[in-house]
Amino acid sequence: MTVDTNTVVSLQYKLTNHKTGEHIEETSKDQPMEFLYGIERIIPTFEVNIHGLKAGDTFEFSIPTLEAYGEKNDEHVAIIPLSVFFDESGKIDETQINVGAVLPMTDNDGNHLRGTILEMTDDTITMDFNHPLAGTDLFFQGSILEVRQATDEEIAHGHSHGAHGHHH
Numbered sequence: 001m002t003v004d005t006n007t008v009v010s011l012q013y014k015l016t017n018h019k020t021g022e023h024i025e026e027t028s029k030d031q032p033m034e035f036l037y038g039i040e041r042i043i044p045t046f047e048v049n050i051h052g053l054k055a056g057d058t059f060e061f062s063i064p065t066l067e068a069y070g071e072k073n074d075e076h077v078a079i080i081p082l083s084v085f086f087d088e089s090g091k092i093d094e095t096q097i098n099v100g101a102v103l104p105m106t107d108n109d110g111n112h113l114r115g116t117i118l119e120m121t122d123d124t125i126t127m128d129f130n131h132p133l134a135g136t137d138l139f140f141q142g143s144i145l146e147v148r149q150a151t152d153e154e155i156a157h158g159h160s161h162g163a164h165g166h167h168h
């Protein structure tokens, strides 16, 4: 079976910065990436590059910034009053709130975002809501471990089930 819409793909990969060679992440041996091809939200160019592969095939390709997470956008950097981050006692928990920390946040429309703290002053925190990989050309190397037909239930749910997929 080859990778196509409505198959469940299990693969392992290593991701590096294509320009600098810097290591970004890789799957561990006992925890491959598994997803429902064409349905779960994977970078479209990533899907195009593994289309038609089968178990045992290897892959190696780059994805330019604009087809990955886009350029960093200054409008996604916000200055937020420090009081937003106070705990019940009106203080900042410095073990959680510090420069470089990545925190789950909610915007005015209720969307969940992750923000990275860039700077802290006595009364504000500057937070970057750009995707951590914004502005980065990606380079993937890896191999396909398994390709199988998705079950009707997986297609109805829009995600893979099973050993490394969605559990519920």
Ligand SMILES: [Zn+2]
Pocket (backbone or CB within 6 Å): 153, 154, 157, 159, 161, 166, 168
């Ligand atoms: Zn499900």
